[in-house]
Amino acid sequence: MTAYDVIILAGGAAKRLGGADKPAVRVGGRALLDRVLAACSGAGTTVVVGGRRPTSRPVIWTREVPEGGGPLAALGAGVRLTTAERVLVLSADLPFLGPATVEALLAAAGEDGREGALCTDPDGRDQPLVAVYRGEPLRRELALIATEHGSLAGLPLRLLTGELDLARVDAGPHAAFDCDTWDDIAAARARIREHGSVLDEWITSVKNELGIELDVDTDVLLDLARDAAHGVARPAAPLTTFLVGYAAARASAGAGPEEGAAAVAEFARKAAALALRWEAEAEAAEGAKKETQAEASGEGAGTP
Secondary structure: OOOOOEEEEEEOOOOOOOOHHHOEEEEEOOEEHHHHHHHHHOOOEEEEEEOOOOOOOOOEEEEOOOOOOHHHHHHHHHHOOOOOOOEEEOOOOOOOOOOHHHHHHOOOOOOOOOOEEEEEEOOEEEEEEEEEHHHHHHHHHHHHHHHHHOOOOOOOOHHHHHOEEEEEEOOOOOOOOOOOOOHHHHHHHHHHOOOOHHHHHHHHHHHHHHHOOOOOOOOHHHHHHHHHHHHOOOHHHHHHHHHHHHHHHOOOOOOOHHHHHHHHHHHHHHHHHHHHHHHHHHHHHHEEEEEEEEHHHHHHHHOO
C-alpha cells in the first residue's frame, strides 16, 4: 500500500442535525467517525480535526483556528501535523467509504504530473473531502490562500481545488455518500440492513467492536452452524461456532491474522464432519427403531 497520512475533518456545527455530535452518530452500531477510521487504517499518521472523543484506534487531535472556521481552516490545522508525500483528506460522515476507494484515490494521485485526486459522486460533482492531495502542492496553495485572504477561516474549498491539477475518481453510488441530515442517517441505517450487505456489515462491526483483524470464510461458518443445528440440535449452532473460535484462538495464539483464519477454517471443517457423523448416527438409530417397531407390529398382527 502507498504510504500516506490522513486528515479527517470532524468539526462543524451540524446545523441540519440540530447541532448533534455528528461524528459520534452511530450507523450499524458504529460511530460515523469510527467507520471512516476503519477505511484508512493503513495511514501512517491519522489527524482528526475536531473535538476529542473516544475512537476505535489512536489518532492525533487538533482544532482549526478559529474553531468553526470551516473546512479550509481545518485542513490548514491538520496538514501541519502530517509528513507523508500524499495526504488523504476525508470528512467524518462517510458511512460507506471503504479501503478500495482509498486505494483508487492513492493510485490516481500518483499519476505523473498530478497534484492529487478526488472523488466525484454519481451526479458528477467533485467531493474535495474524499480526496488525496500531494503534500507539497497542498501546503503551497493553503499558504498562498491564507496570504491572499488574511486567513483560511470561512473560505470555500473550491479556492484550493481550483488551483490544483487533480485526477477524478468515480466514487460509485455510495462511497462519497455523506450524512448531513437525519434523513441521510436513516437512509444509511436502512441500507446496511439490506439483504445483500447486512452480514458483511454486521461481521465488520463485530470485528471492530472486539478489536480483531481476521478475515474468515463466512460461508464455512454458516454451513457449520447449519450442520450443527440440523444434525445435533438447534442450540448446537451458536455453541459450536463459539467453540471453533475458541479452539482457533488457542491454536494460533501469537500468530498473525492469516494463521488465525486458517485455524478457524480447519476447526470448522473438523466440527462440521463431527456434526455430519452425529446426523448419520441419528438416522441409523431412527432406521433401526423403525425396523424394530415394524417387526414388533408384524408379530403382533399374527398373534391369535
